[in-house]
Amino acid sequence: MTGRLKAPTGRYGGKSAEERQAERRRRFLDAALQLFGDSPGYRGTTVAALSEAAGLSTRQFYEEFRTLEDVLAALHLQVNAWAEEAVLTAVAGAESLPLAERATKIFRAYAANVTSDPRRIRITFVEIIGVSSRLEEQRLARRARWVDLVCAEAASAVTRGEAVPRDYRLAATAFIGSVNGLLHDWSAGWVDATLDEVVDELVRLLLGILQPPGPPLAGP
Structure with missing residues (x-):
């Protein structure tokens, strides 16, 4: 056909x-x-x-x-769009918050959306893997959007004097990989922690990237 x-x-x-x-x-x-x-x-x-x-x-x-692959592709994009909408809503509502509170609110919104339905996690992190080169390109392109979002948040934090100025793309890519892996393992029951504890750990990881140990930042 x-x-x-x-x-x-x-x-x-x-x-x-x-x-x-x-x-x-x-x-x-x-x-x-x-x-x-x-x-x-x-x-x-x-x-x-x-x-x-x-x-x-x-x-x-x-x-x-x-084909059924077309359905999976559309569903993968839909699940990610739901999560992105939740994140962007949280971003808009956290503009005046300090970095730690802002990051916590944003990632709590993401985690709550993705984990609200175990089927969404399976679509995002399991079923999409290894289907075809086309879907692998889509998966990586969609992950790149999340990396861009983290980089944008890092740039905003730098402007506010809350983060060290540098190129964050490599660190953001590593961070998104940590988010995906930890949420998948938590949803599969391989991590003995609450969702709040998982989010707190991810926020600590992000803050460690944006604010490494050293002299206090001087401000914007």
Whole structure:
């Protein structure tokens, strides 16, 4: 199959073709979150099983997607978008806070969003791995967005005199790797700690990067 089937046009049941298409897409993604993020997982799911879980037909599937990989790609972006929205909301509400309080509020918002549903963690950190070069590029590109966000926060802290001036990209990349690894291990039950303790540890790690031991910073 070289492309999607043509979706129907016109109004039906009081909804436009665009509204019906958006609803179908949402139902497929909701079903994928359940099947990919729980059981049987992405590799154990078929188009027929996903369509049945969504309460739709396989024909309707191919009107929205070409392959199950397309569904996983869309779901991975959606899960990250939910987390990014939570973080940006926290960033906007923490502008006047000192660095430690600001970092705590931001990472608490991220962790609360990602861990609110174990299926989101599995999509983000497990199912996306090793599927294809295309999804690996998407995963790395999405991680780069998180690195950019940390670098932007570091630059703001430097401007306020709360962080040492330097290039933070390498450190931010290492930090994001620590965030991903620790949250995954915590969600899998491999870390004997509360979520608050995990967040506090990540904040301490970030502050150690931004404010290494030494003479107090002089201010902006």
